[in-house]
Every structure is written in C-alpha cells, then in structure tokens.
Amino acid sequence: MSGICIKNVYKSYDGKKVLDGVSLEIPEGRSICLMGPSGCGKTTLLNVLLGLEAADGGSISGVPERTAVVFQEDRLFEDFTVLSNVKAVSDRETALKLVKALGLAGSEKKPVRELSGGMKRRAAIARCIAFNGDFVVMDEPFKGLDEGTKAKVLALVRSALSGKTALVVTHDAEEAKALSAEVVTMTPNGKLL
C-alpha cells in the first residue's frame, strides 16, 4: 500500500458547499491530524473517505479494506457490555487487555448504555484499537475525557497508531502534538490549507 490519496473532492448539501476541492495525501504508516472550526466539513470528509457518503466529485484511492473508526457519536452496541463491544471485533484476550488499559476494568461487564460519555468514548477507542485495522480514522476521539484520563488515553492511542496510516480529527493542537502527527487545517469554507 502506498498511502491514501484524496483528489479534488467536492460535496454539497442543499447547494451549500461543504467540501470544496479537497485534496490530501496520507502516506502509508503516517498519522495526520485534521483541524478546523466546527462545521467546516471535517466529519463530512471522513464520511466520504470511509464510503459512508458519496462525494459529488473528485476521487479517493488507496483506502485499505480493514479500517478502524472512532465515530463522532461512538456508535457502540449500547445494549451489550463494554467487553462484548470490543470482543465483537477481536479476540477476548485483546479485548480484556485494552479494556483494562483504557481504565474500564470493573465496568467491562456493564452495558454500554449505563456508561458515562467519557467511558463510552474510551470503549469506542478500545474497539478501534482492538480491530487492528490497516487504516485508522478517529473523529474527536478525546472529546469528553478529563485531563488526567486524556493524557493516559493519548499515550495509548499514540502507541497504537505508531506505524499505522491514520487520520485523526481534533480541535486541540496539543492533542495533535502529543500524537506526533502532521497537522492539516480545514478552512470554514471547506478547503484545506
């Protein structure tokens, strides 16, 4: 795999341009942090990249088949336990190890719907890492985490992303720095700087 290439991608909703000729290359084994103000089209770009939404124009190539995602809204299986959610994409041993590493030990048998927002976020990160995808996409993965927890989770994510192709959306430059990722900024009119 030689990396992911997004070329001149356009996307509009009701005539309003959300992505305006976005081009981006994510070299294999490198992490990129996508920053920009709320509503500038970061999540739309991820959705188009993941094939969840069709672009109006442009092309995307090189996206590996095994892609692990932390969605903006978690998208966990709420009625199932934390462990079940992680086990759904990996073996039990890996799932247990990650649940523990993310500070969810003791809550692994709780249904996800009973968890706090921050715990759900960590469960989503655990599932993403456990899947061991060739490409990792994270949409504001540290949202809702307190500072102490965030530092631990950041360290874990950094180590998990090491050598992987990844695209991480964040609003925080410190997070990008902690992930040692190249920063790409999106403007409010849907262009990349």
Next chain:
Amino acid sequence: MALKKALCRLAAVLLALLVWQAAAACINEEILLVSPLRVLKRLSELVTEKGFFRIVLYTLSRILGGFAAGFALGLALGIAAGRFKLLETLLWPYMITVKSVPVASFIVLAVILLSSSRLSVFISFLMVLPIVYTNVLTGIRNTDKKLLQAAKLYRIKGAKKLLYVHFPQLKPYLISACSVSIGLAWKSGVAAELIAIPDGSLGEMLYNAKVYYAMADLFAWTVVIVAVSVAFEKLFVFALKKLFGAVEKL
C-alpha cells in the same frame, strides 16, 4: 409509583366486580347474568374436579404449539424478508390475507381439512404468524443505519451482525408482538375448539355450558381461559426479556 398504580387498578377491578354483583342482584336471573360470587363458587368446584387440569393442559398444549410455530416462522420470515425485498413482496399477499380475513372464515375452512384436535393449533398459528412477521420486519427495517455502517466497517457480518445490530433493535418489536399475539392465539384457538369441539378441551367445556345454559360454568371456564392466557403471556414475555438480557451479557 408502581404500587400506587397497582392499588388503583385493584380498586378499579373491585369496583367493576361490585357493579357486576349489583347488576346480577337487580336482574336476579342466573341465566341472563350470573353473579361473580356464583362464578367464584363454581370455579372453586371446577378446580377440584377430576380432569380439570387435563382439560386446561389439552388446550394449553395446542395453543402453545400453534403459538410456537407461528412465532418461529414469523421470526424467520421477518428476518429473511428484511434482508430480501423480493421475499417481502412475495409474502405480502399471504400476510395481508391472513390479517384481513375474519378468523371465523379460516375456522370454517380448516374444520373441513383438519381433525378437531389440530384445528386450534392451526388457527393459533395463523393468527400469530402475521403479527410476529410484521413486527420483526418493522424492527429490521428500522435498524439504526449508523450501527449498520459501523458493523460494515468493522466487518461484523452474518450471525454476529444479527446479534449485535438487529437483535437489540428487535427486542421491543418482539415483546410487543408476543403480548398481542398470545392473547389472540388464545381467543382464536378457543373459538376454533368451540366449533370443532375436540374431546376434553376448554372449547368443549364452553360448548357444553352454552348447550345446557350453564352460565356459571360458562363464566368460570372463561375466567380459567383468561387466567391461563394472561399467565402464559406474562411468563413468555418475562422469559424473552431474560433471554435478551442473557444474550447481551455474552
């Protein structure tokens, strides 16, 4: 709050019984309206009679059989039709026919084709099938698209997808289908027995009560039917919820 609600309901039931007792006392003709006390007395006699439980068990086993078959087939067809649109289209005329044709028409038709002991099984099955099928299909169709996308990206397929994505979404639809269809299975199943009159069934008991104008018997057997039907419904829904709970803890 729950206790208050239960007490309010109990008070309403007691009031209804008082109204019934008062109406029976006013009419003072057992053949027109038997009193609740007389029904209670007759019920206590029936329960101690030899063969009471055999009669209840006879009808219960048949309605249970019809319900189980309708539930299983409705579930399987609902899942399959949710996956294949063509199957939904092909099944549509059958389901709409079963739903709209009066149960009496089916009973009259089936009584010619089936033995009296099998009629209630078939009729219960027929009443349960479209309800479970429709609810399951609606549950599958209303599956959260975002969870489906997550499952696709995480390569969660087949039985695993059914378990993690569809199963929780189906839960309220299945519970609602069971609550509705169990009562209907009993009503239609006993109606079928009333027409086919299989020996030693609840339907036969109702028929005899009608023939001999034994109103206390008619009401007492009706109380038995309602009690067994409600108990069966509560037990089944409880077991279903437990099953869902156990699966979610896997």
